[in-house]
Amino acid sequence: MKKLMNIGLLALLSCVVFSSNAQLTKQEKQDGWRLLFNGKNFEGWNQKNGEAKYEVKDGMVIGTTVANTPNSFMCTNENYGDYILELDLKVDEGMNSGIQFRSLSSPDVMKGRVHGYQMEIDPSDRAWSGGIYDEARRGWLCMPEGRPEAKNAFKHNDWNTYRIEAIGNTIRTWVNGVPISHLIDDETAEGFIALQVHGIYGEMKEGMQIRWKNIKIKTENLKPSPYDDIPVVNMIPGSLSEQEKAQGFSMLFNGKDFSGWRAVNSQEMTGKRWTAKNGEIIIHKSDGSETGNDIVTKENYSAFEFKFDFMLTEGANSGVKYFVNEDFDSGGKSGIGLEYQVLDDEKHPDAKMGVVGNRTLASLYDLIPSGDQNPRFKKKIGEWNQGRLVVLPDNTVQHWLNGFKVVEYVRKSNIYDALVARSKYAKFDGFGAADEGPILLQDHGDEVHYRSLKIRRL
Template sequence: MKKTLFVLTLLSCATSLAFGQLSSAEKKNGWKSLFNGKNFDGWNQKNGKAKYEIRNGEIVGITTANTPNSFMCTNENYGDFILELDLKVDDRMNSGIQFRSLSTDDYMKGRVHGYQMEIDPSDRAWAGGIYDEARRGWLCMPEDRPEAQNAFKHNDWNTYRIEAIGNTIRTWVNGVPISHLIDDLTPSGFIALQVHGIYGEMKEGMEIHWRNIKIKTENLTPSPYDDCPVVNLLDNDLSAQEKAQGFELLFNGKDFTGWRGVNQDGMAEKHWIVTDNNEIQVQASDGSETGNDIVTKAQYSAFELKFDFKLTEGANSGVKYFVDESYNRSGKSGIGLEYQVLDDERHPDAKMGVVGNRTLASLYDLIPSIKLDKRFQKKIGEWNHGRLVVYPDNTVQHWLNGFKVVEYTRKSNIFKALVARSKYKKFEGFGEADAGPILLQDHGNNVFFKSLKIRTLN
C-alpha cells in the first residue's frame, strides 16, 4: 500500500510539473511560469487565425491556410527579463518568439511588430537570430559561425533563452550563444509565440510545440561575457561585451581625435566635419579638389574593423587599409587596399574595372563582392554596416550588412597576380605592408560614417 501511494505521489508531482508548475528551486530563484499548462489564461491571439491548442501541458501552434502570421501574446508587457522555454518544431516550418513587441491601432492597423528570436530548422540555420518583425527586418544572424548554426536540434526539443536587460538583448539555443544586440528602439512589450503564415515548403497542419515557459523579472544577473559578435545599433557606443572583446572607438562622436590628413601632421582642413548628429561627414566638393583623405594616427596589422556608412545619390568613397603614404600621389590621396563604398546604380565606377570589382564592398579593382540577397542591400540614404577582418595569417574578409562578400589571402600568389593586372601594378609591394593606418576617402561626394570600432587580433 505504501509503495502504491509513493508511485501515485511521484506521478502527481510529474503531472504538476508538466503542467507549467515550477520546482521549489526555480521559484526560490525568482522564476515565474507564463503558462499554466491547462488553458490560455493570461494570453490572447492577435493578427492571423492559425490554430493554437493545449496538449499534454504544451502549447501547440498549427499552420493554417490563407491566414497571415499569427501570434499568441501575453496580456502583460515585460521590459527587463530573462525568458526560458522549450520548443520542438516540424522541419521546414518557420516560427519565432516575439518579445518587447507591440500591437497598436496606429501602426499597420494593429500588426504585431518588434523583436523576435528566430525558430529556423531550415538549411539556412538562423535559429536564435534576432529579427525585427514588421519593422526593420533582420538585425542579428549567425552567419558563418558553425557553432551557432549547429546548435539547433532537428525534430527534437530545444531550450531557448532570451536575456533582455536594459539596451542589451542576448539569445542562446541549447546553451550556445547566438545573438548579442544593443538597441534602444523598444524598451518594453508583450511576449508572443508565432505561427508563421504558410510560404515556401511549409504546408497546412505543420506543428510547433512550446512548454516550460518561464520568466524572471527581478534581480537579473547577465550571463558572463563571451565571444558572440555584437551588433550595436547605438551610435558611437561600445558595449560591455565589445570592450571585453578588445574593441575601441576610432571615432568619439565629437571630433577628429586620432585622425590626420594623408601626408600631414594635422587634420585635413577641407570637406570633413562632425555633424550635429555626431556623424563624420565628407562634404561634396565642386570637383576642383578631391583627395583630402584622412587616416588614423595609429597603425594596424591584424585587426577587425566595424563601421557604419550612408551614401547619398551617386556617391563614391572608400575605407582603405594597409595604406602606404610613401607612394607618390601628389600629397593628399592615400593608396591602400580598399573596401569600396559606392552607389552602384548611379556612379559610373561600378561599370568600370573587371567583373564588378569596383562595386560596393568589393576589394577595389581586384575582387568583386558577392551580394546575393537583395533584402540586405540598403537603399541610398539608409545606413549600411561594414565589417573588415584581417587575420594574423593574412586571410582578409569584407562583410556587408551581416554577410561575407569578399575573402582572399593577402600576399599570396593569387593576390599578387590580381595586383599585377590592376591599376596598382606600378606600386611595388602594394597591399603587402606588415602594418598601416585606416583611411577614409574624400572622392568629392557627400558620404557619412559613424560607429567606427577596431580591435587587434593575435
C-alpha cells in the same frame, strides 16, 4: 484494491508529466522564476492577427499552420521590460516560427499588426535559429553568419531550449546554451511576449506544428550572463557596449573632433570639406573636381577588426582603405591602399567598371567583387549600413556588410599577387603587403557620412 492502485499510479504518472511541463522546481522559485504558461489553458494570453490554430495538450502549447491566413501570434496580456525568458520548443522540419519579445500591437499602427523583436526558429538549411528579427519593422538585425557553432546549435526533430536576456539596451539569445545573438538597441523598451505561427509560404504546408513548454520568466534581480566573444551588433550610434569593451574594442572617432586623425601625407588634419558633427564624420560634396583630401588614422594597424557605419548620398563614392602606404605616389589623388568600396552601385558609373563587379559596394576595390548580396539586406541610399573589416594574424582578410561576409582573401598569397598583377595597382611594388599601416577614409568628391568607428587589435 488492485484497480485503486492502478488508478493511483496513473494519477501519479499524470502529475509527473504535468510537473515536467508546467511546474517550477524549488530552486527555480528561489531564483525568482515564474511560469508564463500554466500548462492547462491560455489564461493570461490572447491571439492576434492570423488564424493559426493554438491548443493546449499535455502541458504544451501546440501551434498548427492554417492556409490563407497571415502570421499568427499567441501573446501575453502583460507587457514586460527587463527580463530573462526561457522555454523549450520542438518544430516540424520545413516550418518557420519565432518568439516575439518587447513587441507591440496598436490599432493605429499598421491596423494592429504585431511588430517588434523576434528570436528566430529556423530549421531550414539557412540555420538562423536564435537570430534576432525585427518583425514588421526593420527586418533582420542579427544573424549567426560565419559562426558554425551557432548555426549548428539547433537540434532538428528534437526539443530545444531557448533563452532571451533583455536587460536595458542589451538583448542576448542562446539556443541550447550556445550564444547566438548580441544586440545593443533602444528601439523598444517593453512589450508583450508572443509565440508565432508563421503564415504558409515557400515549402511550408498546412498542418505543420510547433510545440512550446516550460515557458518561464524572471523579472527581478537579473544578472547578465558572462561576456563572450561573439560579434556585437550595436545599433546605438557612437556607443561602446560592455561586451565590446571586454573584447578589446575602442572608439576610433570620439564623435566630436578629429583627434587621432590627420590628412594623408601630412601630420596635420585637413580642413577641406571634412566635418565632425552630431557623432558623425562627414565628407562634403566638392563643388568641382577636387578630390584626394583623404584622412588617415595617426596609428598604424596590422591584425585588427574594424567596425563602421556609413551612409551614402545619391550617386556617391568613397572607400575605407587599409595598409595604406604613403610612400606610393598617388599623383595627387587618393592615398594608395587596399580598399573596402563604399559606393552607390545604382547611380555611380564606377560600379560597372573594373572586372566582374570588383568595384561594387563592399568589394576589395579593383581586385575581388563582393559576394552575392541579397537585395533584402542592402540598405537604401540615405540609410545606415554596417561595415566590418577583419584582418587576421595569418593575413586572412574579410569584408562584411550588414551581417554578411562578402569578401575573403589572403594577403601576400600567390592568388593575391596574381590579382594585383592584373589590376590598376600592378605598378606599386608591394601593394597591400606591408606589415602595418593606417586606416583611411576617402574623399572622392561626394557626400558620405561615417559614424560608430570602432577597432580592436587581434
